[in-house]
Amino acid sequence: MSAPPATRPTRAQRIRRSPLTHLVLAIVVLALVQGFVIKPFEVPSESMSPTLEAGDRLLASRLAYAVSEPGIGDIAVFSRPDSWGPRPDRDALRTALGWVGDIVGFGPSNEDALVKRVIGGPGATVRCCSAQGQVEVDGKPVTEGYIVNDLPFTPGVNDCSSTPASARCFGPVRVPPDEYLVLGDNRANSADSVIACRGLLSAGSDCARLVPRSNMIGKVVSIVWPLDRLRMFPG
Numbered sequence: 001m002s003a004p005p006a007t008r009p010t011r012a013q014r015i016r017r018s019p020l021t022h023l024v025l026a027i028v029v030l031a032l033v034q035g036f037v038i039k040p041f042e043v044p045s046e047s048m049s050p051t052l053e054a055g056d057r058l059l060a061s062r063l064a065y066a067v068s069e070p071g072i073g074d075i076a077v078f079s080r081p082d083s084w085g086p087r088p089d090r091d092a093l094r095t096a097l098g099w100v101g102d103i104v105g106f107g108p109s110n111e112d113a114l115v116k117r118v119i120g121g122p123g124a125t126v127r128c129c130s131a132q133g134q135v136e137v138d139g140k141p142v143t144e145g146y147i148v149n150d151l152p153f154t155p156g157v158n159d160c161s162s163t164p165a166s167a168r169c170f171g172p173v174r175v176p177p178d179e180y181l182v183l184g185d186n187r188a189n190s191a192d193s194v195i196a197c198r199g200l201l202s203a204g205s206d207c208a209r210l211v212p213r214s215n216m217i218g219k220v221v222s223i224v225w226p227l228d229r230l231r232m233f234p235g
Contacts, residue, residue: 038062039218041077041113047184047191048115051075051146057225058115060218069213070118070180072137075220075233076211078182080112083209113217116182116192117146120175122213127171128194129153129160135183150187151198160201170197170207179210 043056052058052075060077070076120126120137127136133153134141151168152158160169168187173194175181184190197207223231 038221039077040224041115043115044113045191046189047186048075048117049186049189050148051117051185052115052220052223053229055226056223056229058220059222059224061221062218064219064221065216070121070216070219072118072121074118075115076118076180076182077113077115077217077220078211079215079217080114081209081211081215084114115220116184116190116211118180119183119193120173120181122175122177122179124175124181125172126175126181126194127173129166129169131155131159133159133166133168144185146185147187148185149189165199165201167198169199169201170194171201173197173208175210178213180213180216181208182211 038059038061041058041060043052043054043058046054058077065076119135119142124137125139128134130136130141132141132155133150135144136142151166153166153168158166160166171194173181181193183192183194193208193210196209200207221233223229
């Protein structure tokens with residue numbers, strides 16, 4: 001008995017089985033995951049050293065800030081606010097490569113993102129320093145064991161009462177609604193919210209450059225590359 005003739009696949013079946021269709025679906029899934037769930041980023045500078053080193057690849061949770069507000073102590077990825085200076089110029093080729101990188105999560109990105117630690121939220125008053133040289137939030141000193149490289153501060157010699165005041169000193173800065181004050185863990189080499197306030201004790205909030213809530217992209221949850229720096233962050 002002869003076998004029945006093979007049924008020719010329909011056009012819809014051919015499309016579903018096509019490698020190109022699988023590739024397109026994979027790209028769409030990647031784009032959705034990065035747009036709404038979690039997104040990789042590359043650390044652009046040494047401002048968070050040694051917690052994060054330049055070139056580290058991170059995973060930042062978008063969901064964290066979709067369901068809750070940024071928390072004090074979070075390591076946050078955010079889009080560069082206009083007050084933080086101009087965005088880098090990119091030619092057409094670099095823009096195209098960045099578009100691809102933003103979709104697949106590897107390679108260059110068009111998103112001018114920075115990463116710092118959240119120190120003060122809306123309504124908080126942040127200043128430095130306590131008698132021991134600590135940052136204070138609402139009058140309470142903050143314990144920051146992650147700082148290795150800080151600006152010079154010697155009580156009674158080079159502090160906030162000396163002339164000139166220590167460059168570690170600033171504030172007080174009152175954080176407006178829907179904005180955040182962020183600092184780099186590498187305090188002696190960080191272009192952060194208070195870089196223009198250092199050494200000034202009576203400038204108020206005018207010198208500070210803050211981060212609007214709308215610019216917050218996600219909370220850093222892990223370092224994924226290089227492998228010898230693989231690390232998960234608590235919370």
